[in-house]
Amino acid sequence: MESYEGKTPALGDHQARQLLEAPDGTTIKGKRDRAILATLLYHALRRDELCRLKIKDFKQERRGVPHLKVSGKGGKTRYVPLHPAASGLIHEYLDAAEHGLEDTGFLFRSVSNNRIQGSQKAITPDAVYKIVRAYSEKLGFKIGAHSLRATAATNALDHQADIAKVQEWLGHANIATTRIYDHRKTLPEDSPTFKVTVDEELEALPTDMKARFVWISQLIETHGLYNVREPYIKHVEDVLWEIRMKSKDEISRALYVTVKPKRVIVVRVFVKKTQKTPRREIKLALKRAQEIEQ
Known part of the structure; x- marks a missing residue:
């Protein structure tokens, strides 16, 4: 299977802000899409990692700090600190969708499944790709979901984050993959x-x-x-x-x-x-x- 690591352009700060604000925040779909975009952008998740998130994964806490429990490649689990902006948007989505108490249920679902109690149908990676594609195309820069992962990784490294910590955050098995996003020495x-x-x-x-x-x-x-x-x-x-x-x-x-x-x-x-x-x-x-x- 071909990897997209290093082949995807990162967004600028202005583009990222535009994308986060693009969904209609007055509808369940818009609230869900904002939460999805923020979760991808602030935590550098892969599409399938986002789709596997369950309600209980969103409620993790380590040393008093809210975390996301992420099920990554090869069955590896990692915990990433939950960004406050993403946390707020996820709470707004769950309040509107009314499935926040179903701890074993999937966090992000298709809109039609949001109010079906006990529904285990998660949003699909293809649907996540289409969400990012649709909003970005309307804004004039057509990208896929992996661009948000690339944006998060590049931004962290540009702000002098330790590359070993970024490797762990991204769930990379090899630090050489993480270095693809490090443009500091190639200016x-x-x-x-x-x-x-x-x-x-x-x-x-x-x-x-x-x-x-x-x-x-x-x-x-x-x-x-x-x-x-x-x-x-x-x-x-x-x-x-x-x-x-x-x-x-x-x-x-x-x-x-x-x-x-x-x-x-x-x-x-x-x-x-x-x-x-x-x-x-x-x-x-x-x-x-x-x-x-x-």
Whole structure:
């Protein structure tokens, strides 16, 4: 059987929020679908793991913290902390569906089975796939349920979660599978080649220019990127900005891009003879900036 691990795109934060808000929260189906989407997104479950969840699995507690009991691949069981947002949505669904007291019954069911007491028919993995597909397609990004697992895994690793803990959370037998979601070491701006180039350019600056660069960098760090203006920084064009250094005899610039809020990547450092930034330097900086975005 083919695995989807590593082949599925992760959602951005805005897309994930849109998806969670897409179902109609005034209907049983909408409440159920919101709970399903939140359970997938916040706990990185596989479709079949979600379908196997029973009411009692939702009521687990370990060391005073609510947990989900997940029956994973190969009959392995794991416990994952229950996210408060998902917990609230599941409670809303169970209150509306009226099967919350059936501990041995399945948590997520087809809408037609919600009010049949004692019904053991769970929602199917295919139905879960169609739920995610339908809501995402309406929002303009057509994805499958595994994208929510990929989103959860990537987001956890991007926020510096320990990869061994993420492996356990995902239920991976091999940590190599978990590493597929770890993009922290594959960012272009972090490549040794890129770092050596810019570091060498900084090192080539005159001593007083380097000191000025460090001072302005500290100014940005202390006061925030958007609170520092000319004569220290200035917009050049497109995504490109410049840190402006000047000594008694020379002028230099450090061209940079903002890849994330509060994160600046310097892409080109050089000394120039006039106030005007040469076009060739702008072109080179933009080329390096494009490499970062890829």
